[in-house]
Amino acid sequence: MNLPRLSPGRRLTAALCGLLAAGSLSAMSTEEAQAAAPAASRQIDYSQWDTAAQLRTGTGKGTIVKRGRVAFATPTGARKLSGKRYETATWDSPWVTPGFSFTELIPSWSAVTPRDSYLEVQVRGRDAAGKLSSWDLMARWAGTDAHVQRTTQSGQSDDLASVNVDTWSAPSGLAGWQVRVTLARKAGTTATPSFDTVGAVASRLPSTAPGTSKPGVARGTVLDLPRYSQMTHVGHFPQWGGGGEAWCSPTSTSMVLGYYGKLPRPRSYSWVPAGHTDPWVDFAARNTFDHSYDGTGNWPFNTAYAAPRVGKAFVTRLRSLREAERFIAAGIPLVASVAFGAGELDGAPITSTPGHLLVIAGFTTTGDVVVNDPASSTRAGVRRTYDRGQFEDAWLTKSGGLVYVIRDAAHPLPPNSPGNW
Structure with a gap:
């Protein structure tokens, strides 16, 4: 997960992820440009x-x-x-x-x-x-x-x-x-x-989110990602966070690598005991672990892990789900950082969190957000749909719209103006 970013001087410890990321304006339609205007202050x-x-x-x-x-x-x-x-x-x-x-x-x-x-x-x-x-x-x-x-x-x-x-x-x-x-x-x-x-x-960034964005180019588009649950790793490798609630970031990153067919080869994780579900997640946790932060939720450590395997990966921030939709329309899923309190994200598998990573997989025809949320206790429950407005509040006001952009050569970036990717 990404923990709450604490003020300097305070001791950073691993928190529980489950409990508590080249074009011009002319490339956008008039409707898109108008819808983007409320986010201009971001x-x-x-x-x-x-x-x-x-x-x-x-x-x-x-x-x-x-x-x-x-x-x-x-x-x-x-x-x-x-x-x-x-x-x-x-x-x-x-x-x-x-x-x-x-x-x-x-x-x-x-x-x-x-x-x-x-x-x-x-x-x-x-x-x-x-x-x-x-x-x-x-x-x-x-x-x-x-x-x-x-x-x-x-x-x-x-x-x-x-x-x-x-x-x-x-x-x-x-x-x-x-x-x-x-x-x-x-x-x-x-x-x-x-x-x-x-x-x-x-x-x-302002401390508040703009009004809920209008659905855009990815309405009705949902990418077919594999579904992995961080909770199936409870108790795995305490020296790298102990699995379960602490592994939302490497689990999300692994789902995106799986989407591109770029998971590590079995010999890479042969040290994982037989019988561990999705052992490539254990491998990802080990290879994203920050020994000072004491967790696997370091944002650029996750993109640095993914980049050599898939082609390109970086951390940025988006201004609204309108921008996220452009990635989904281009076939690029996004790992997003969210935080929310009780009752603030209906249908989530956890009640609240000060920092959690999940994958934006697509959008319904009405513009709600389809995600792969690794906090589900089972693979079957990973795919969820969240209200568009609730999701934007949990994403934009907490992490500033942070996402991991992970892609291969077959999926070029969508046109962009101004340049936040």
């Missing part, structure tokens, strides 16, 4: 470096852009981690100015870390007067836990911003941001960590 901008040409606009020290990836080439630094010495190389993005004063930034990436290697993602910002923040560490990440523990570092509240798990918060607002990726490999080896995409979503 200021969101997603920027990324994905193609070789885009990646070459960054500044590398010891890295090389090759075959559409930024790869470790020559060590330019060194450090120690867990008693081991690592060589490092870095890549800095150009500055991004989203055009509004943003208060939150969430980076995401797609990378591979062969053998004993890892990467770190840092961000910094500047305010309207040009004052720079420090570089803050957002993630130390590796594709497996064989050598390096995946972790974040909440706090770092020394200047203009602070880190809250996977979210960089700047309450006073910033005008621009920059991301740095450090590639690290064990000294004396030839491992070549690399990344093919890095980006971030910047946002400044």
Whole structure:
């Protein structure tokens, strides 16, 4: 799940997920443009470096852009981690100015870390007067836990911003941001960590949701996703959250990978005991676990897990279900972060939650939301339909409309203006 993002200095612990993510305006119809207008105050901008040409606009020290990836080439630094010495190389993005004063930034990436290697993602910002923040560490990440523990570092509240798990918060607002990726490999080896995409979503959001959006282009469209229940994993692997109520995020991510036919191969999860239902969910939980956050609900850790398997994955925010419908119409399911109290989401398998992940699978002909909700105790109960207005309130006011966008090459992104994907 995604836990409530706590203020800096407060201890972050794993909560229970079940109890308590290139076009122009002319590409939209007049009806769509009019319906989008109430959400205009939801200021969101997603920027990324994905193609070789885009990646070459960054500044590398010891890295090389090759075959559409930024790869470790020559060590330019060194450090120690867990008693081991690592060589490092870095890549800095150009500055991004989203055009509004943003208060939150969430980076995401797609990378591979062969053998004993890892990467770190840092961000910094500047305010309207040009004052720079420090570089803050957002993630130390590796594709497996064989050598390096995946972790974040909440706090770092020394200047203009602070880190809250996977979210960089700047309450006073910033005008621009920059991301740095450090590639690290064990000294004396030839491992070549690399990344093919890095980006971030910047946002400044009101505390309330707009009025319920009108149904749009995906009315009557429901995608055929496999149905997995997080609750069938109760008691599995306490060292990675213990399954059940804590595994809504890797379960949702796994349903989307299953939709694309890109679940991990059986030999990858051969360590899961025989008889465990949907063992690929156990595998996903292990490979999304944040050892500092003590949970599997780190948003970009889930997209980083999915990206090399399916093709592309990133974290962003949407302004309403009108935008979500454009993804469904393009054949792209979305993992969405919601939170709600008792009586606020009719038909949900849980009474309330401060943070929960589920999959938007489609829409009824009247515009209500069809989901795969992993909080169901059985596979059969995973598919549910939620009232459109209730869902938007639970989604937009709590996580700001956060979604994981996970897709393969056969499903290009829908046209978009302005650029929140």
